[in-house]
Amino acid sequence: MKTRLLIALPLLTGLAACNFSSEDKGAQPAADEPTAAQSPRVEDSMTKMEADNQAQRFARLALDCVNKQYPNKISHVLNGPNDVQSPQQLHPAFFGCYDWHSSVHGHWLLARLWGQDKLGAMGPDAEAALERSLTAENIQAEAKYLMGEGRNSFERPYGMAWFLQLYAELEEIAARGGPKGEKAAQLVQNLKPLESVILNKLKDWLPKLAYPIREGTHNQTAFAFSLMLDYAQEHGDAGLAKMVKDKAIEFYGDDENCPIGYEPSGEDFLSPCLEEADLMRRVLPRDKYRVWLTAFLPGIPSDGSTDWLEVGEVRDPTDGKLVHLDGLNLSRAWALRGIASALPPGDTRRAALLATANKHAEAGLKNVSGKNYSGGHWLASFATYLTTGRGIRDGATDVEKTGSITPVDKAPAAMPSGKLAPAAKGKAQ
Structure with missing residues (x-):
């Protein structure tokens, strides 16, 4: 019997966030409606000169x-x-x-x-x-x-x-x-x-590898799988792409109710829940992904609000571990945008995803500087990954743009039961 981990998440609006009909499954963006990647972002308000100056500062x-x-x-x-x-x-x-x-x-x-x-x-x-x-x-x-x-x-x-x-x-x-x-x-x-x-x-x-690694730092498998899969599809390594997709479905295909209320852990620079969701939009076709996301993060608001996911707070930017949370804000922003990019325009969750992404991006980008080497030696890479949209291909999911090397409908019919452990232990928000 499948075991679900039920976490009470204050301020979340539950399954009402889904609100989609069978007619818009797999729908493409309307010609007059922007994709997630085209929606207003913090960086979009910058002039080209300002954006180039920002890139040069990162470089x-x-x-x-x-x-x-x-x-x-x-x-x-x-x-x-x-x-x-x-x-x-x-x-x-x-x-x-x-x-x-x-x-x-x-x-x-x-x-x-x-x-x-x-x-x-x-x-x-x-x-x-x-x-x-x-x-x-x-x-x-x-x-x-x-x-x-x-x-x-x-x-x-x-x-x-x-x-x-x-x-x-x-x-x-x-x-x-x-x-x-x-x-x-x-x-x-x-x-x-x-x-x-x-x-x-x-x-x-x-x-x-028998089990996923769900931590919020270097060993996390979800983010690494995303980088590996992007490389494999761009490079044309079908063997690696199949291995990663099969493992992603094995590890995450049946996950439900991710305990995002337990995030962030005190030294996270990657969100266990959001990076998993950003990975799975690379693996699943759009219609299947929307269903999976509803079960995985059922509390994404449908009213465009951002208070469901608080920005990470860094109280000492000179501390190499505590400053990880500046990176978390940046990586959450790219993951939220990636998730939104896999949803059609009519999905009521997109507004909250994009608004929350902007809030995290603004918080993270303002702290990318060389003032403290604890953050200065790496945060610019995260900022560049975010601001150049490296993980999002023209606002489309990888499946839509390149075709799935291992379509989910050809995966084994019986997926492993979800064994979703808490992403990070701590006090629920």
């Missing part, structure tokens, strides 16, 4: 740290005295920005904004930083490190998934051609040895 934070070796937090297995080395000796490509994964997504930030021509006079600096770090020699050393004894779980899944995003970003730039495309193509070629190692490790790990 400056990345440029200031991708070659900054100290302070540094390494996650390093010592197999002998020869393994006692500096961060740059261990990781000649990704030694900066305090830790390996932050360095990887700092390089992704530079690639993203450089490829989109948002950096103006800073463009050559970003290009030079990418070419300096991502040499064939440096990447070979990174690949050799990951293949070392006792390192199977190194940066798995978060850092590995961000590396795949970096690879996919450079591939997209290369596909556009031109001088930047030629440079990006060479960087892609340099990255291939590490891509191969990471793919082999992930494809070996996924079948062995």
